[in-house]
Amino acid sequence: MNGLRWFYISFVKMLAMLNVGVIGVGNMGKHHARVYSELGANLVAVSDINEIAGKELASRFKCKFYKDYKEMLQKEKLNVVSIAVPNFLHKEIALACINAGANVLVEKPIANTIEDAKEIISAAKKANIKLAVGHIERFNPAVLKLKEILQEGKLGKIVSIIVKRVGLFPSQLKDANVVTDLAIHDIDVLIFLLGKNPKNVVFSRAGLALNNKREDFADIVLDFEPELAFVQVNWITPVKIRTLCVTGTNGYAELDYATQELTLFESNFEKTFDSFGEFMIKFSAADAKSVNIIKGEPLKLEIKNFLESIEYNKEYFVTGEDGLRALEITLQALAKAKHA
Numbered sequence: 001m002n003g004l005r006w007f008y009i010s011f012v013k014m015l016a017m018l019n020v021g022v023i024g025v026g027n028m029g030k031h032h033a034r035v036y037s038e039l040g041a042n043l044v045a046v047s048d049i050n051e052i053a054g055k056e057l058a059s060r061f062k063c064k065f066y067k068d069y070k071e072m073l074q075k076e077k078l079n080v081v082s083i084a085v086p087n088f089l090h091k092e093i094a095l096a097c098i099n100a101g102a103n104v105l106v107e108k109p110i111a112n113t114i115e116d117a118k119e120i121i122s123a124a125k126k127a128n129i130k131l132a133v134g135h136i137e138r139f140n141p142a143v144l145k146l147k148e149i150l151q152e153g154k155l156g157k158i159v160s161i162i163v164k165r166v167g168l169f170p171s172q173l174k175d176a177n178v179v180t181d182l183a184i185h186d187i188d189v190l191i192f193l194l195g196k197n198p199k200n201v202v203f204s205r206a207g208l209a210l211n212n213k214r215e216d217f218a219d220i221v222l223d224f225e226p227e228l229a230f231v232q233v234n235w236i237t238p239v240k241i242r243t244l245c246v247t248g249t250n251g252y253a254e255l256d257y258a259t260q261e262l263t264l265f266e267s268n269f270e271k272t273f274d275s276f277g278e279f280m281i282k283f284s285a286a287d288a289k290s291v292n293i294i295k296g297e298p299l300k301l302e303i304k305n306f307l308e309s310i311e312y313n314k315e316y317f318v319t320g321e322d323g324l325r326a327l328e329i330t331l332q333a334l335a336k337a338k339h340a
Helices: 003-017 029-039 051-060 069-076 087-099 116-127 141-152 178-194 298-311 319-338
Strands: 019-023 042-047 063-067 078-082 103-107 131-134 158-168 201-206 216-225 228-235 236-248 251-256 263-264 267-271 279-283 286-292
Touching: 003 216, 019 029, 019 069, 029 042, 029 078, 029 298, 042 051, 042 069, 051 063, 063 069, 063 251, 069 087, 078 087, 078 298, 087 103, 087 116, 103 298, 116 131, 116 319, 131 298, 131 319, 141 178, 141 236, 141 263, 158 178, 178 216, 178 228, 178 319, 201 319, 216 319
Parallel strands: 019 042, 019 078, 042 063, 078 103, 103 131, 158 228
Antiparallel strands: 158 236, 201 216, 216 228, 236 251, 251 263, 263 286, 267 279
16 A cells, blocks of 8 residues: 555544634634534534534534533543633633643633633643644644745845734624734744744834723834844724734845735845946846645644554644743733833
8 A cells, every 4th residue: 555645544543533622712712613524533522611603613523512511621521622621611621621630622722810821731741641722823834834934045245024914893802912922923033933932022112092901012122132023913003914024144035824825025136246346236126936836724623643643652843832932922912011
C-alpha cells in the first residue's frame, strides 16, 4: 500500500477513536464542532447554557447535549475538549477538563489573568495533558508563508511592521475588550514571525468611542529591537480590514489575513553619487509579485494539528506557554494605555 495512503487511513482511524466534546457553542464553538465532524473525529457531545443553540447543534451533528458541562465530563469518556466560552470562565472549565483527563484546546486568550493562565499550564503539566491555545492566525497559510520568507531573508533587515485589524463591533462578545479580543491575535503573530518577545510596549492608547463599557479602539507600538511594530485595532471602522505589512531593507510585503493573499514588492535601487559627489540612493519602480499560497481554513488546520499532537505525542504548534506570552504583552499594553 502506498505510504501516504496508509498514513491517511491510519490518521482517519485514529480520529474516529478520539472522543471529543465542545463546551460553548457560540460564534467559535459551533465551528469547532463542525470541524471535528468534518475531520472524522468522534464528536460525542456539546455543552452550553443556551439549550436552544446547544440542542440544535447536537441534532445537526448527531451527538449528545448537556446544559451542564460538569455532567458531560462526568458521564462521557472524553479524550479531547474544545473550550469556547467567555474568557472569565476559561480557568474554571479548563481545570475541570484537565481533572477529567481530557486534552484541552482553549480559545484565546488562555485566561483572563496571568495567574489563571499559569495555574492552567501547571495543572496540564502535572496531569500530563496536552494543552493548546487557539491562536488561530498562526495557522493562516499566508502567515506561515510570510514566516518562511522572513526566515529566508528575502526582505532584508526588517525595519517596521504595521498591522490593522478593524471592523464593526461583534454583538456576540460579552466580556472582552478590543485589546484582549483583537490585538492579542496580532501580538501573537508578531512574536511568531519575529521569533522573539517585544522588549517594550513603547506606546499604547485605547478608548471608548461607541461603546461606553469596554475599550473599542486601541493603537499599540511594540519595540522588538530593532524592529518596531504598530498595531491598530478597533470596532468602529465600517469595513472589515485584516492586514499586516512588513518593510525591510530589500523590499515590502503586504498580507491580507482574510483573503490569505500575500504580495511582495522587491526594492529596485542603486547606491550612487550625484554630480556634487553627495551620496544618494536612486530608486526605480518596485517589482510586485503575488506569492502562490495553498489556501486553507485556519481553524481546520489548527484542530488537525492539535489532534495529531495527541496521537503522535508531538508538541502542539501553540502551547500554553505561547498563550501566556501573548497574554502578558496584551495585558501590559492594556495597563499602559492612555485613554482617549
